[in-house]
Amino acid sequence: MAFFRGLTAVSRLRSRVAQEASTLGGVRWLQMQSASDLDLKSQLQELIPEQQDRLKKLKSEHGKVQLGNINVDMVLGGMRGMIGMLWETSLLDPEEGIRFRGLSIPECQEVLPTAVKGGEPLPEGLLWLLLTGKVPTKEQVDALSKELLVRSSVPAHVYKAIDALPVTAHPMTQFTTGVMALQVESEFQKAYDKGLPKTKFWEPTYEDVLNLIARLPPVASYVYRRIFKDGKSIEADNSLDYAANFSHMLGFDDPKMLELMRLYITIHTDHEGGNVSAHTGHLDSKSLVSAVSFVIHSSEYAIAVLIVVEVGSALSDPYLSFAAALNGLAGPLHGLANQEVLLWIKSVIEETGSDVTTDQLKDYVWKTLKSGKVVPGFGHGVLRKTDPRYSCQREFALKHLPEDPLFQLVSKLYEVVPPILTELGKVKNPWPNVDAHSGVLLNHFGLSEARYYTVLFGVSRSMGIGSQLIWDRALGLPLERPKSVTMEWLENYCKNKAA
Numbered sequence: 001m002a003f004f005r006g007l008t009a010v011s012r013l014r015s016r017v018a019q020e021a022s023t024l025g026g027v028r029w030l031q032m033q034s035a036s037d038l039d040l041k042s043q044l045q046e047l048i049p050e051q052q053d054r055l056k057k058l059k060s061e062h063g064k065v066q067l068g069n070i071n072v073d074m075v076l077g078g079m080r081g082m083i084g085m086l087w088e089t090s091l092l093d094p095e096e097g098i099r100f101r102g103l104s105i106p107e108c109q110e111v112l113p114t115a116v117k118g119g120e121p122l123p124e125g126l127l128w129l130l131l132t133g134k135v136p137t138k139e140q141v142d143a144l145s146k147e148l149l150v151r152s153s154v155p156a157h158v159y160k161a162i163d164a165l166p167v168t169a170h171p172m173t174q175f176t177t178g179v180m181a182l183q184v185e186s187e188f189q190k191a192y193d194k195g196l197p198k199t200k201f202w203e204p205t206y207e208d209v210l211n212l213i214a215r216l217p218p219v220a221s222y223v224y225r226r227i228f229k230d231g232k233s234i235e236a237d238n239s240l241d242y243a244a245n246f247s248h249m250l251g252f253d254d255p256k257m258l259e260l261m262r263l264y265i266t267i268h269t270d271h272e273g274g275n276v277s278a279h280t281g282h283l284d285s286k287s288l289v290s291a292v293s294f295v296i297h298s299s300e301y302a303i304a305v306l307i308v309v310e311v312g313s314a315l316s317d318p319y320l321s322f323a324a325a326l327n328g329l330a331g332p333l334h335g336l337a338n339q340e341v342l343l344w345i346k347s348v349i350e351e352t353g354s355d356v357t358t359d360q361l362k363d364y365v366w367k368t369l370k371s372g373k374v375v376p377g378f379g380h381g382v383l384r385k386t387d388p389r390y391s392c393q394r395e396f397a398l399k400h401l402p403e404d405p406l407f408q409l410v411s412k413l414y415e416v417v418p419p420i421l422t423e424l425g426k427v428k429n430p431w432p433n434v435d436a437h438s439g440v441l442l443n444h445f446g447l448s449e450a451r452y453y454t455v456l457f458g459v460s461r462s463m464g465i466g467s468q469l470i471w472d473r474a475l476g477l478p479l480e481r482p483k484s485v486t487m488e489w490l491e492n493y494c495k496n497k498a499a
């Protein structure tokens with residue numbers, strides 16, 4: 001499998017598609033693609049043996065090669081910089097940001113199929129790329145859109161489980177509850193119970209992941225309409241692609257909003273494996289935590305959970321893993337930051353009025369810091385430059401909503417916040433991250449309920465976490481179980497080392 005790097009890779013890709021197209025007669029080639037060319041699972045079936053051999057070779061030839069030293073700071077500092085996990089779908093560079101299977105965000109915007117000419121990439125295309133490492137044709141993307149649509153029906157008990165919660169429950173609580181309720185349909189769990197051999201684990205995992213991704217938009221929009229629109233839900237429009245249909249079910253049909261949703265879902269999918277949500281999903285056994293927390297909310301649902309717990313800690317299915325991931329995403333230092341940013345921006349305006357001056361903004365940032373809070377949307381655990389996900393959202397705003405007052409405030413914050421964070425002397429990255437920008441874009445098109453934003457993030461992240469989970473099973477990756485130590489152990493170790 002080719003993993004493409006840099007712009008040269010993009011041109012290589014382009015010429016490969018062009019070559020094949022001309023050999024077989026241009027557009028006709030596209031029409032002549034066989035059913036298996038258009039079927040994602042068949043594509044994976046071909047790729048998996050190759051990758052299994054690759055991993056085997058890596059292990060046998062280079063298994064003992066050292067990847068660096070672990071020091072005490074790393075152990076005490078949240079494992080920053082420690083390489084400890086295989087994650088095939090994306091890789092994060094501190095300076096240039098995320099690459100999905102080797103392609104940067106601008107490169108994805110250039111080569112992935114779009115719904116409108118020159119528009120934003122279709123997230124189905126990114127899903128195909130994450131899973132196969134290959135840039136799909138428009139026909140492949142359309143086939144995947146249809147496949148997701150076919151898989152998208154949600155059993156009634158899911159909505160009942162959500163309805164068991166008070167309408168005031170946080171949207172993420174309601175959303176995760178819906179995901180947990182979907183779990184009762186897990187193909188993986190059924191196959192595992194029947195004694196499916198390990199070599200075939202990836203197949204029901206694939207079914208679960210695709211079903212999960214397909215069913216998240218109806219569940220997520222149900223939560224939105226339940227909380228903010230008096231429970232009046234909107235039917236899916238089967239003529240639309242994944243992101244557009246999601247936007248439609250939420251109640252937003254402006255063509256620019258559909259484009260925003262395509263961009264939003266594309267860029268939030270994956271951020272290599274060490275971020276809180278991806279790592280939690282990968283770790284699997286953490287799912288038990290979310291399973292148990294659910295029992296508190298709904299007795300109807302608790303029955304499902306108790307069945308799951310029997311297999312959960314050994315090999316959790318994609319629903320359990322993803323629910324665990326969502327619980328991590330719901331933390332304010334991670335995915336909840338996009339909610340926090342808009343609320344914070346609105347609080348600035350509340351305090352200073354809409355014509356906020358640079359000095360007023362500086363004062364407000366200092367006030368936030370002095371009250372012991374972080375400035376949401378700035379800083380990062382890995383990145384050391386402006387997040388390219390921020391930059392592409394800024395490009396979108398410059399193109400579609402340059403006059404929006406909140407966008408202008410976000411632009412002002414870009415100038416004001418980094419020098420202040422730098423002045424603190426401890427912040428490793430003073431630049432904005434993805435969450436600094438998304439809220440004002442959504443708000444512009446009428447999706448102004450900030451508390452809901454992390455649900456959108458969750459829908460998108462299912463594509464990254466789900467894709468890697470399929471590969472985890474295909475490659476037979478083992479249970480993750482790093483070693484922990486006590487302070488006493490570290491003190492003794494360091495004393496002995498010094499002696």
Ligand SMILES: CC(=O)SCCNC(=O)CCNC(=O)[C@H](O)C(C)(C)COP(=O)(O)OP(=O)(O)OC[C@H]1O[C@@H](n2cnc3c(N)ncnc32)[C@H](O)[C@@H]1OP(=O)(O)O
Nearest residue numbers: 333334337374375376377378379380381426427428429433
């Ligand atoms: C999708 C995402 O998850 S992107 C991140 C979304 N989160 C946010 O935007 C919240 C604001 N940002 C932050 O809290 C942090 O920058 C994080 C959590 C993203 C990264 O944390 P770390 O890797 O620990 O960052 P870093 O090493 O720079 O932290 C050093 C110090 O600077 C502080 N710091 C970092 N960013 C900020 C910030 N935006 N505002 C105030 N202080 C900050 C940290 O709290 C830490 O302080 P401490 O030593 O007193 O505990």
Ligand SMILES: O=C([O-])CC(=O)C(=O)O
Nearest residue numbers: 270271274275276381382
């Ligand atoms: O990479 C991280 O730690 C956080 C982040 O930006 C993401 O998960 O999207």
